Structures are given as structure tokens and as C-alpha cells.
Amino acid sequence: MSQAPTREVAKRVFAREFNDATYTFKESDEERAPNFALLPTGDRANRVFVVGTLTETEDIGDDSEYWRGRVVDPTGTFFIYAGQYQPEAAAFLRDTEPPAYVSVVGKPRTFETDDGSVNVSLRPESITAVDEATRDRWVVETAERTLDRVEAYDDETNEYAAMATERYDASLLDSYREEVLTALESLDGVAEDEPEATA
Amino acid sequence: MTDVRQHAEDLHEQFSGHADVSVDEIEERLERLVDEFKVPMDEAKRSVRSHYVDETGVDRDELAGGSSDEVELGDIDQDEQWVDLTVKVTQLWEPRSDSIAQVGLVGDESGTKKFVSFETSELPELEEGAVYRLSNVVTDEYEGQYSVKLNRTTTIEELDEEIEVGDDDVTIEGALVDIQSGSGLIKRCPEEDCTRVLQNGRCAEHGEVEGTFDLRIKAVVDDGVDAHEVIFNEAATEDVADISLEEAKDMAMDALDTTVVADEIRDEVMGVYYRVTGPTFGRYVLADDVEELTERPDTESTLIRARSM
Numbered sequence: 001m002s003q004a005p006t007r008e009v010a011k012r013v014f015a016r017e018f019n020d021a022t023y024t025f026k027e028s029d030e031e032r033a034p035n036f037a038l039l040p041t042g043d044r045a046n047r048v049f050v051v052g053t054l055t056e057t058e059d060i061g062d063d064s065e066y067w068r069g070r071v072v073d074p075t076g077t078f079f080i081y082a083g084q085y086q087p088e089a090a091a092f093l094r095d096t097e098p099p100a101y102v103s104v105v106g107k108p109r110t111f112e113t114d115d116g117s118v119n120v121s122l123r124p125e126s127i128t129a130v131d132e133a134t135r136d137r138w139v140v141e142t143a144e145r146t147l148d149r150v151e152a153y154d155d156e157t158n159e160y161a162a163m164a165t166e167r168y169d170a171s172l173l174d175s176y177r178e179e180v181l182t183a184l185e186s187l188d189g190v191a192e193d194e195p196e197a198t199a
Numbered sequence: 200m201t202d203v204r205q206h207a208e209d210l211h212e213q214f215s216g217h218a219d220v221s222v223d224e225i226e227e228r229l230e231r232l233v234d235e236f237k238v239p240m241d242e243a244k245r246s247v248r249s250h251y252v253d254e255t256g257v258d259r260d261e262l263a264g265g266s267s268d269e270v271e272l273g274d275i276d277q278d279e280q281w282v283d284l285t286v287k288v289t290q291l292w293e294p295r296s297d298s299i300a301q302v303g304l305v306g307d308e309s310g311t312k313k314f315v316s317f318e319t320s321e322l323p324e325l326e327e328g329a330v331y332r333l334s335n336v337v338t339d340e341y342e343g344q345y346s347v348k349l350n351r352t353t354t355i356e357e358l359d360e361e362i363e364v365g366d367d368d369v370t371i372e373g374a375l376v377d378i379q380s381g382s383g384l385i386k387r388c389p390e391e392d393c394t395r396v397l398q399n400g401r402c403a404e405h406g407e408v409e410g411t412f413d414l415r416i417k418a419v420v421d422d423g424v425d426a427h428e429v430i431f432n433e434a435a436t437e438d439v440a441d442i443s444l445e446e447a448k449d450m451a452m453d454a455l456d457t458t459v460v461a462d463e464i465r466d467e468v469m470g471v472y473y474r475v476t477g478p479t480f481g482r483y484v485l486a487d488d489v490e491e492l493t494e495r496p497d498t499e500s501t502l503i504r505a506r507s508m
Contacts, residue, residue, distance in 0.1 A: 007377075007419060007426045009423065009424065010423065010426070051470065103374070103469065104470075105376045126377070126470075128469040128470045130471065133493045133494070134470060134493075137492060138374075140496045140501055141423065142423075143501050143505065145424075147504055147505055147508065177508055180505045181506065184501060184502050187495070187498060190498050
């Protein structure tokens with residue numbers, strides 16, 4: 001199997017930011033050009049890797065099976081949809097009894113609802129059961145990657161940050177940093193910061 | 200010191216003992232070419248060097264030695280540099296051409312590089328496992344890979360010391376996010392020196408053959424910044440997927456299908472974080488050493504970072 005284009009890296013992003021990534025784009029006119037979601041912290045994501053708790057599964061298909069799963073991280077919920085073209089992921093959602101820790105590799109997808117708002121979901125390439133250690137590692141790793149993006153946001157050469165400033169409310173940037181703290185503090189044994197005394 | 204002056208001194212050093220020429224004179228020639236005639240510095244140096252070679256009748260090969268520096272193999276990142284090395288011969292290969300006297304690998308603490316010596320250079324033979332100081336070898340580049348060439352100006356001094364040869368291994372960490380086709384229970388060509396993976400019982404070189412079973416994983420390990428392709432051989436596969444070649448064969452036999460093995464492996468390793476160490480081969484990292492990462496990474500530094508932003 002030829003793999004001429006380089007494989008797209010699986011970006012790490014918390015659910016809260018992922019669900020805000022409503023703008024998608026392509027970078028070339030070629031027919032098979034990859035589709036990217038624009039992350040509000042100023043990066044593009046063709047693929048993501050998420051780890052969280054599968055809390056609910058439901059077959060919402062009419063004629064054929066179409067499974068929806070909710071995967072929760074410390075900041076929000078990823079919506080996973082798997083149908084006949086993702087048979088392994090669909091089978092996993094059918095056979096797995098929530099709650100369970102799962103890892104999902106998948107592609108961001110957006111769809112417009114009847115009221116005009118845009119929902120972001122995840123089309124899985126794979127879902128597997130993992131343990132708590134893997135989930136904790138993902139939280140710390142995703143925190144680091146998110147901070148990397150927030151830090152690089154003001155670089156003049158950061159074209160995706162420029163794009164994000166154009167498409168999203170840049171005042172939300174700090175909220176993603178806050179989410180990082182929330183996520184880290186949610187881990188067992190991590191103490192919350194003492195509230196700072198106001199001078 | 201100006202750039203031109205520095206280059207003039209380099210050249211002067213190369214001619215020391217060969218030609219009676221001052222640094223000023225060399226500088227003047229360089230300046231004229233660079234400033235007046237807009238010749239790039241590399242080209243100007245080359246031209247000035249040629250001028251004095253012609254004038255003095257010095258052997259060009261003898262000249263180059265003046266500027267060679269003692270370097271480590273890992274520092275070699277340029278073509279056609281004259282360098283001195285202290286290395287151990289770690290491998291000798293069969294030369295594929297009559298013009299090549301010896302070919303193999305030399306190594307120092309920073310890693311290994313290929314070396315070649317030519318029949319025409321009439322150099323003494325290097326022995327595998329021995330340590331040498333090689334003066335005046337020249338670097339070469341092919342498709343981004345560097346090697347060193349010995350030549351007839353190279354001096355070889357055998358040293359009575361042992362040096363530790365560093366490995367060229369890379370270490371990567373990340374989550375295993377994909378298993379590629381060609382993973383699981385595979386069959387290889389049994390012909391001597393041919394280990395090609397069979398496609399539908401056929402070897403690309405030897406046609407239809409009775410293959411021998413092997414176990415491997417071709418996977419992608421991704422840290423959110425880079426996606427690395429990694430090959431786990433039989434031992435590494437047994438290690439991470441907790442399945443032996445015998446078990447894999449039994450499993451495939453029972454199911455009358457080899458794909459069950461890849462499915463079993465997938466369930467074990469997908470989404471798991473690994474630290475993988477091994478040499479690179481083309482675009483692949485060969486997993487010599489694999490460790491599953493189960494410890495939670497330090498949260499304190501990340502917290503401090505988030506709070507201080």
C-alpha cells in the first residue's frame with residue numbers, strides 16, 4: 001500500500017476546544033486533499049487522539065446501525081459517530097458496556113443543525129478499551145500540547161493562529177488555558193491551587 | 200576579523216610549508232574576486248587555491264590536509280569536508296566493485312558511519328575491531344546519509360586503546376494510533392538471504408515459495424507532534440501483544456484465517472503509550488527496546504506552566 005503523502009499527526013485537544021473547532025478547510029484543490037478542523041488555539045487538525053470515559057452508547061440509525069457514543073474528558077464531551085463504514089468502531093460501541101475508559105483515533109467532522117449552529121463530532125478510525133493510567137497520561141499530554149499552542153498563538157508566523165483570530169472569538173483563548181488547569185486538577189492526587197490573596 | 204581575512208588565513212594555513220605567500224596577498228586576491236567580480240566566497244577560494252597550486256606545483260591532495268579538524272562522526276553534516284577521526288572499525292563488508300579496497304562501518308561515541316577506501320589509494324588494510332586514528336579523510340553525502348572516504352593522503356595510525364561505539368538509536372514516545380497492513384502473522388521467503396514478505400504466497404524475487412511464518416507489527420506511534428512509523432519484530436511483538444509465534448500459528452489454524460492474529464494484537468496495543476528505542480531504517484524505527492508507559496507523567500511542571508502563562 002503506497003503512503004505517498006505523509007501521515008497526518010493525531011493532535012491532542014480537550015473536548016471543550018474540540019467542540020469549538022467549527023471551522024473546517026482544505027489546503028489544496030486536489031480531490032483527495034485532507035480536510036482540517038481549525039483549532040481555536042491556532043492549529044489545524046486532520047486527525048485527533050482522545051482518551052476518556054465512554055459514558056453512553058446509543059444506536060440512532062433508522063434502517064442500519066448507526067452508533068453514537070459519548071466520550072467524556074475533564075472539560076466536556078466528545079461525540080463519536082460510527083456506522084456501516086466504520087464497522088469495527090460500530091461493533092465496539094455495540095458491544096461495550098459503559099462506563100469504560102476508551103481511546104479513540106479519529107477525524108473531526110462538522111455538521112450544521114436545523115437552527116444553523118455547527119456541531120463538531122468525531123468519526124472514529126479505531127476505538128479501543130484502555131486503562132486509567134493511559135487516560136491520565138493523555139490528560140497531562142493534552143494539557144502540554146494545548147499550552148504549546150496557546151504559547152505559540154502570538155507568533156507572527158503562526159498562520160493558523162491568524163486564521164483562528166479571524167474565525168473565532170480570540171478572547172476565549174485564555175479559557176482554554178483555564179481548561180488545562182481544570183483538567184490537571186481533576187486528576188487524583190493533584191492539589192488545586194490556593195486562591196491567590198487579593199492585594 | 201573580516202570574513203575575507205578569515206578565509207585568507209585558512210588558505211594560508213593550507214599552503215604553509217608549500218608556498219611562500221603572505222596572508223595579505225591571498226586576502227587581496229580573494230577581495231578582488233569577491234568585491235569586484237562578485238564571485239561567491241566558495242568559488243573565490245577555489246580559484247585562489249588553484250592559482251597557487253598551479254604556481255607552486257604542490258599536490259592538491261597534500262594541501263587539503265591543512266584544514267582538516269578532528270571531529271566526531273555524529274558531527275558530520277556537510278559534504279566534502281576534510282576531517283580527522285578516531286574510530287573503531289565495527290564492520291567490514293564485501294566490496295561490490297573492484298575499485299573498492301575496503302568498505303564497512305566505523306564508529307565512535309557519537310555513532311557509526313560508512314567508510315570506503317579505494318584500491319588506487321594503496322592504503323594499509325583496516326582490521327575489524329581495531330581502533331585507528333584516521334587523518335585526512337573526506338566526507339561524502341548520498342541522499343542525506345553521510346559517509347567518509349579514505350584517500351591516498353589519509354594517514355592511518357593504529358591505536359592501542361578501546362573506544363565505546365555509540366549507537367545510532369533514536370528514542371520516541373507516544374501513543375500507538377494505527378496498525379498498518381502487513382502486521383500480525385506473516386510469511387517470509389525462505390530463500391537464502393531473502394526475507395521478503397510474501398504476498399499471496401509469492402515472493403517478489405523468487406515467485407511461489409513455501410513461506411516461513413513470522414510475527415511483526417507495523418505501527419504508528421504518535422506524540423501529537425510527530426507520527427513515527429515503527430516496526431516491532433517477533434520478539435518485540437511477543438513483548439507488547441503478549442502473543443508468541445506458536446500461539447499466533449495455533450490461533451490462525453483454528454480460525455483458518457491469519458487476520459485473527461492482527462485483530463488480537465490490535466486489541467492489545469492500540470491506544471497504549473510506548474517508549475520505543477531502536478535504529479532507524481528508511482522511514483521506520485525498528486523497535487529494539489519497548490516499554491509501556493504506565494506511570495503518570497509529572498503534573499507539577501505542567502501546572503506551574505499553565506498558572507504562569
